[in-house]
Amino acid sequence: MAAISTVFAVCLFGGVNSQTPVQVKSLVDNLLSNYDKRIRPVEDQTLPVILDVSFSLISIIGVDEVNEKLETSGYLTIQWTDSLLRWDPASNNGISTIFLPQNDIWKPDIVLGNGFKKFEEFGGSFYNVEVESFGNVFWKPFQVFETQCSIDTTYYPYDREVCEIVFVVWSYTVIEVEIFKSANGINLNEYTESGVWEITRTDVKVSKESVESKVTFSIHIKRKPFYYIFNIMIPILFLGMLTIFVFALPVDAGEKMSYAMTVFLSFAVFLTIINTLLPVSSETTPVLSIYLLMQMTMSILVLFITALQIRLHHRDTSVPISKPFRFMVRLMHYFHCRKSCKTSKTISPAENKDSEYRDNFDSMGETSQEEKNRPEWKDVTSAIDFLAFWSFFLLYLCLTVYLFATIIRGS
Template identity: 50%
Template structure:
């Protein structure tokens, strides 16, 4: 079998081993280098040879996870770290004179570093990193600092289209003490980089961006995160049960008034709907600046349920009236509309249900109206109310539901 040629990575590894075997730095070599570098070093002075020139600070952000989005407090909690890079002119050396030492590691408190702070945070301004953080410094003076933080930032929340809402949050960093003439921020990436990112169970990241603001007074960088809420949980556990309860409340108009169960059924469905609303109210985001369309939908469904309860009460009152004499023209009109719609539905010229018939089409309208009013009973009125209210409220309910989904999903 032919032997495989070594890859480029293998060659680099072999050469590095040869280099290590030839050149070996001792603690005395590193100690000597640090003694020379810090002989006249002061971490309170900007490390630039020409103090009239600014230090160029490259800022990147690496995101681990989106921990939480608090709608009530309008707070975004994320976990990640910053990648800060700048050049320290006072920490440069020639590796050939220092036994081939190309890089050293020092605690962050030992050298100068920019006072970069979180501008739109919830807590007081604190120093990035900590005493246990080490910075890497190359022989060219390039300093690399990666402070890890849990960022709690303010974020304006708009819940109008909940649970299909998108939220745009900013994470802003600013050099607090130095002006833009002393420390200027740049960026090497167009947005936020992901480092071993863990997906959030409620929110997914749609896009990221970064922007730099520069003026004569301050220099700051803003990282923008656009989040999309995952709606499946809220649709399955909130919207669909409400839609089903709304349709169940309309079935009261199918229950005959003589059955004696119309009122009890209506009250039972209304109470079930009210109890369910109290349960899901805890799941709705609280925000006084914007109101969710879903909240309006729930209120409308509750009002429809109350309207169904009122109509059912009036129906039972009318159904058990004994005499139909002196019936108002309003109830007569309801029966006429019911008969007309039934005729249209059945493709007939005219129809009735044990009420009246039109035997002679040559009769004038007054005679037909008089015969109709004389034959109408209160049971016919309640049947007409059942028919009209069921189809009317069904169309209203379906229309509201379709509007809700089309409006909030099309946002």
């Protein structure tokens, strides 16, 4: 009884539309029988074909700072209306959408305008386009795009870059084919997060320059700095401190010069590593490179001062000490005994009398006392160690504060 009711309902309200391969083939044959893909698919050839171009970004494969190249993967969604591919679904068993090989119909010759390689056709022979009954065509060619990207590494590794991916209609003028809009802009729904770069913003711009139509997709990215902090910046800071501790080693230790040379060579190695990561450009110089260069300059000065110290330390005691070196020794003694001098200002009356007797005795043998207090060359090297240690330490702090203040302010 239920089966009879079903048959009765079908006969009463209409049959079920079935789409067989034969019917679809018949529709495709009818559409392509007089179709010529060499002709723009508009009924009025004085009007342009209007394109809607969007970009779906899949991943940022890498950014080559040296060659200033951005490598991404993704696909375009190009939509236009083909007036020669229209049909009535009601007359074709309800077929509203068909898929055709991309090489069987007309398609715009869009190329990558700022690529590194020669122009190549998007898609391939196995790519299909989606065609709707109203003539709307959707073409989604996937590609790995290598585009030019101007890299500004001033605040490396906290730099922010703006890279553009430009698509241009190459052969046709804007009168014949026009990119009118980009409805979806850059689609990030299928985007896979990069381990080095973070996308902060995306923009799209449709423009007409001279007789060509183009669309520019801008990707604003910033570098994730944690890898570079732990592997480059922190070791450089530690090496800078090791340079200062050269002056903590006494000259008699014998390893002062070799220690200073080792630290200098370490800075040279780090400068070589960083230079391989940065673009070859004279327009921008990373603040980190300037900081590293200043640290190397400090290391050279340390080497020079250390060599001078060793030379002075082994100088014969009969050689008189010049006034600048005497001043350095007195300055060292001043800072060393500053606290003890403050504590010795408060003395008892008995101690005051004793001091008067000592002063009278000292005045009688003033010449012998001066000879006894005459500084030696080892005192000179100790004074150089003391003054150079604190001078280079203050310089190191100033350079480090300048580095981080500039990077944070710029980023």
